[in-house]
Amino acid sequence: MKKIIKYIFISSFIVYIIFPIITNLILSFSNVWQWPNIWPEEITLKHYNNIFNQRNFLKAILNTTTIGIMVILLNYILVIPSAYGVSRLKSKYKAIIITIIILPIIVPPILVLLNLYNHFLVWDLTDHYIGVVIAHMIPSLPYMFILLYLGFEKVDPNYESIFLSLGINPMKGFFTVILPQVKEAIILGGIMTFLISISQYLSTLLIGGGKILTMTLLLTPYIQGGNARIGAAYGILLILLCTFLIYLYERILLGGKKNA
Amino acid sequence: MLEMHQLNYSINDFNLRIENFEVKNNNIHSLLGNSGAGKSTLLNLIAGHLYPSKGDILLNSKSILHLKPNKRKIALIFQNSLLFPHMNVYENIGYALKAKKKSQMEIQNKVTLWLKRMNLMGYGKRMPHELSGGEKKRVAIARALITDPKLILMDEPLNGLDPKLRDEMINLIKTIQKETSIAILYITHDFEEALKISDTISVIKDGKIIHSGIPKELLFNPVDLSIIDFFTYYNKKKVTISNHKFNLYNNVIHSNKDGDFCCILPPQGILLSFGNSGVIIEKHYLKYGNIYLINHGEETLYAFSHEHFEKNDCVDFKIQSEFIRYKKEK
Amino acid sequence: MKQSKKNGLMKSLNKKIFLILPIIIFNIIFFFGSFIIGIFSSFGNTFYENGWFIDNNFILLDKNILRNIIFTFKISSIATFISLVLALILLYLIFNNTHLKVFLKKFLYLPLLTPYLLIAFFMMYAFSTSGLFNRILFNLGVIHDLSQGIVFINDISGRGIVLAYIWKTTPFILLVLINSLEHFDFKLLTIAESLGSSKLQSYNNILWPHIKSSFLYSGMIVFTFIFSAVEIPLILGPTRPQMIGHWAFQNFQNGEIALRSQSLAIGSVILFLNIIITLFIGYKLLRQVSYEKNN
Numbered sequence: 043m044k045k046i047i048k049y050i051f052i053s054s055f056i057v058y059i060i061f062p063i064i065t066n067l068i069l070s071f072s073n074v075w076q077w078p079n080i081w082p083e084e085i086t087l088k089h090y091n092n093i094f095n096q097r098n099f100l101k102a103i104l105n106t107t108t109i110g111i112m113v114i115l116l117n118y119i120l121v122i123p124s125a126y127g128v129s130r131l132k133s134k135y136k137a138i139i140i141t142i143i144i145l146p147i148i149v150p151p152i153l154v155l156l157n158l159y160n161h162f163l164v165w166d167l168t169d170h171y172i173g174v175v176i177a178h179m180i181p182s183l184p185y186m187f188i189l190l191y192l193g194f195e196k197v198d199p200n201y202e203s204i205f206l207s208l209g210i211n212p213m214k215g216f217f218t219v220i221l222p223q224v225k226e227a228i229i230l231g232g233i234m235t236f237l238i239s240i241s242q243y244l245s246t247l248l249i250g251g252g253k254i255l256t257m258t259l260l261l262t263p264y265i266q267g268g269n270a271r272i273g274a275a276y277g278i279l280l281i282l283l284c285t286f287l288i289y290l291y292e293r294i295l296l297g298g299k300k301n302a
Numbered sequence: 303m304l305e306m307h308q309l310n311y312s313i314n315d316f317n318l319r320i321e322n323f324e325v326k327n328n329n330i331h332s333l334l335g336n337s338g339a340g341k342s343t344l345l346n347l348i349a350g351h352l353y354p355s356k357g358d359i360l361l362n363s364k365s366i367l368h369l370k371p372n373k374r375k376i377a378l379i380f381q382n383s384l385l386f387p388h389m390n391v392y393e394n395i396g397y398a399l400k401a402k403k404k405s406q407m408e409i410q411n412k413v414t415l416w417l418k419r420m421n422l423m424g425y426g427k428r429m430p431h432e433l434s435g436g437e438k439k440r441v442a443i444a445r446a447l448i449t450d451p452k453l454i455l456m457d458e459p460l461n462g463l464d465p466k467l468r469d470e471m472i473n474l475i476k477t478i479q480k481e482t483s484i485a486i487l488y489i490t491h492d493f494e495e496a497l498k499i500s501d502t503i504s505v506i507k508d509g510k511i512i513h514s515g516i517p518k519e520l521l522f523n524p525v526d527l528s529i530i531d532f533f534t535y536y537n538k539k540k541v542t543i544s545n546h547k548f549n550l551y552n553n554v555i556h557s558n559k560d561g562d563f564c565c566i567l568p569p570q571g572i573l574l575s576f577g578n579s580g581v582i583i584e585k586h587y588l589k590y591g592n593i594y595l596i597n598h599g600e601e602t603l604y605a606f607s608h609e610h611f612e613k614n615d616c617v618d619f620k621i622q623s624e625f626i627r628y629k630k631e632k
Numbered sequence: 633m634k635q636s637k638k639n640g641l642m643k644s645l646n647k648k649i650f651l652i653l654p655i656i657i658f659n660i661i662f663f664f665g666s667f668i669i670g671i672f673s674s675f676g677n678t679f680y681e682n683g684w685f686i687d688n689n690f691i692l693l694d695k696n697i698l699r700n701i702i703f704t705f706k707i708s709s710i711a712t713f714i715s716l717v718l719a720l721i722l723l724y725l726i727f728n729n730t731h732l733k734v735f736l737k738k739f740l741y742l743p744l745l746t747p748y749l750l751i752a753f754f755m756m757y758a759f760s761t762s763g764l765f766n767r768i769l770f771n772l773g774v775i776h777d778l779s780q781g782i783v784f785i786n787d788i789s790g791r792g793i794v795l796a797y798i799w800k801t802t803p804f805i806l807l808v809l810i811n812s813l814e815h816f817d818f819k820l821l822t823i824a825e826s827l828g829s830s831k832l833q834s835y836n837n838i839l840w841p842h843i844k845s846s847f848l849y850s851g852m853i854v855f856t857f858i859f860s861a862v863e864i865p866l867i868l869g870p871t872r873p874q875m876i877g878h879w880a881f882q883n884f885q886n887g888e889i890a891l892r893s894q895s896l897a898i899g900s901v902i903l904f905l906n907i908i909i910t911l912f913i914g915y916k917l918l919r920q921v922s923y924e925k926n927n
Contacts, residue, residue, distance in 0.1 A: 055718070062754035069757055131648055137915070137922070143656070148910040150856065154663065154666065158662065160673055160896065205397075241749075243748070258750075261749060261750075281750060
């Protein structure tokens with residue numbers, strides 16, 4: 043008896059998680075779905091068709107990808123040297139430095155956002171791609187830093203002594219010996235950054251001034267009203283994208299663990 | 303040839319002070335020491351990761367202190383082989399040559415030569431995780447030696463290998479050394495290993511070199527008695543000398559001392575012959591003879607002999623009192 | 633011949649600093665720097681009026697603002713409490729079932745990494761008065777009319793907000809708890825039971841201390857996050873009273889200059905409290921990790 047209750051409870055929770063997604067999935071395929079029917083009367087693909095034919099949609103994909111890639115590249119430039127440096131640091135300041143770098147994870151985004159926008163107004167970085175890129179970097183840097191820091195910690199410091207003793211200079215040795223060993227962490231960091239960049243709504247809206255359209259921003263007109271079905275379709279596409287990225291992330295994470 | 307003069311290095315409470323130290327060419331020179339004696343510090347100083355506060359380090363009569371670690375032409379072999387996991391055996395060995403932009407032909411020739419030398423023919427395409435411990439070590443050595451270094455630093459390279467593999471590796475290292483006439487500084491805490499592999503042995507303790515010489519000397523005539531802390535083969539016994547006489551292993555010994563002493567008898571101070579005072583329970587092979595562990599009643603003692611005995615042989619032993627050293631008991 | 637008096641460790645710190653500097657500078661300019669400028673702006677300068685006073689009343693004492701703060705506090709506490717309890721119950725139900733744990737660790741990535749906007753969106757369609765949830769209730773006979781449907785969207789009690797948050801925060805807390813038990817030896821529980829304690833007692837005395845700190849810390853993280861969050865209240869929340877983050881964003885985006893300064897002022901207050909709490913959490917967590925590493 044206890045076991046049945048236990049499984050009902052757990053299943054209910056899982057159903058609760060899946061419920062909103064399934065609802066919108068069905069909605070996105072429905073043409074007519076009237077109260078109080080549980081299942082739509084008419085099913086169609088036309089909403090998805092509409093989407094793929096809209097110029098806005100293509101622009102949004104382009105923007106999302108370009109911004110995402112720029113954020114990833116800039117993150118790499120900042121994180122790879124610093125994660126490596128901090129992992130090889132023996133000083134007592136290590137904990138403080140790490141705290142400073144990962145602080146943005148735990149400070150609420152709205153606080154960062156209001157002040158960042160304010161800041162950008164002064165510097166005239168609003169309504170600009172670069173402003174949006176920076177706004178996306180702030181929440182994603184800590185995650186990439188943690189992933190790469192943990193990756194570098196696993197690489198034996200004696201590897202550096204070895205390639206130095208072979209006559210290879212530090213830069214070259216780093217790129218040929220150390221970096222390939224954190225390959226997985228680098229890829230995971232990229233995926234995570236991309237995921238976070240896609241998720242950004244408020245920052246893109248505020249800093250981009252509404253002029254820069256990303257996939258998440260496509261949902262904006264549907265907040266107040268508008269064709270719920272197309273909105274649902276956008277939502278489903280977006281969650282498919284996120285699920286795909288999560289799947290990639292898991293695959294690479296597990297693949298790395300297998301080879302360890 | 304590596305030379306160190308008046309080398310000083312301090313960190314926290316530890317002081318390293320080396321007056322003179324030499325590793326000659328065509329020589330395997332072991333540095334024996336316990337943990338904390340200063341072995342790693344010395345290694346880092348030679349390799350260039352640490353800078354001394356005073357003194358000089360010379361390689362082939364030229365000072366290398368101002369050289370960065372990657373310019374010193376000193377090869378490093380660690381206990382952990384640390385092969386590059388993302389490269390196969392061929393790429394690991396040829397790594398240094400490829401990075402220095404040598405020609406494909408040269409790389410291929412040299413790598414093949416070293417694969418042959420280290421008995422690794424056919425292993426070229428294997429990845430490090432597919433290799434056994436011994437195979438990994440051989441790749442690591444080939445990777446280091448292919449660059450024609452002027453000195454090889456080995457930091458407890460054979461730690462953790464089973465005895466048979468260890469002996470194989472020791473022979474391999476000695477063969478390679480003879481072929482290349484290179485100088486090797488071999489750091490270890492295992493004195494049996496040191497005895498087997500070295501041409502010269504130095505002992506380091508608390509940051510100072512307390513003995514330097516050929517293995518036989520270390521075994522039989524150490525400069526500093528504190529060395530015997532290392533060696534299981536020495537016989538140590540607390541005795542009370544009264545009337546200038548005391549009893550040692552059923553032998554009466556005459557001495558000009560009186561009182562409580564710690565009596566130290568090296569293995570060559572005991573002469574063995576067939577008899578029935580004791581039974582041989584262990585036999586250790588050395589280059590110049592054998593060490594036997596003898597059971598005598600409730601005691602055990604080590605004896606050295608050129609003659610061959612076997613386990614379970616019954617022996618008599620005679621103590622040569624001129625070999626006995628006395629240490630005051632506190 | 634170069635002889636340096638510095639020992640090797642100091643030297644290595646000097647070199648490393650250059651590697652670490654870029655990211656620190658970035659953080660200082662854009663992250664910390666924004667806060668400093670924001671705080672100064674809130675006090676009023678040529679761009680802004682002083683946001684700390686509304687009609688000569690101190691902003692935190694203003695009736696409307698106070699009502700919003702209380703509402704925010706209420707919603708955050710309820711949502712945090714429910715997710716903590718829910719996550720704890722689920723943990724106790726699954727902790728010794730490896731299959732379920734492995735499955736959940738993968739499955740729960742989905743709610744964890746879904747964007748907040750998307751959650752709000754989906755909730756909107758699923759839980760509106762004519763949404764699927766209410767339709768199911770109707771078909772089950774629980775309600776008899778469209779107008780009897782449970783309201784989740786923009787309702788004054790804020791249940792839509794709570795529902796949406798626990799959708800995401802319960803998986804988060806659950807994952808944190810599962811991970812904190814990774815090195816836990818479950819045989820300890822069977823041993824305790826063989827010595828005579830009941831299941832509940834063994835949970836309380838052995839399991840609970842192990843997860844206590846993760847439980848509290850994740851709870852604190854969830855609370856502070858919900859307190860200042862914007863995206864879900866924006867879509868699902870009421871306008872009177874309003875979640876404080878929602879209020880700040882709306883004022884900032886649409887309002888006049890005076891309202892902007894007020895948003896910055898409120899933001900500064902929340903920021904101050906937040907930094908104290910999060911530094912406390914962050915430092916404690918790092919100390920605990922290094923403690924576990926050394927043991």
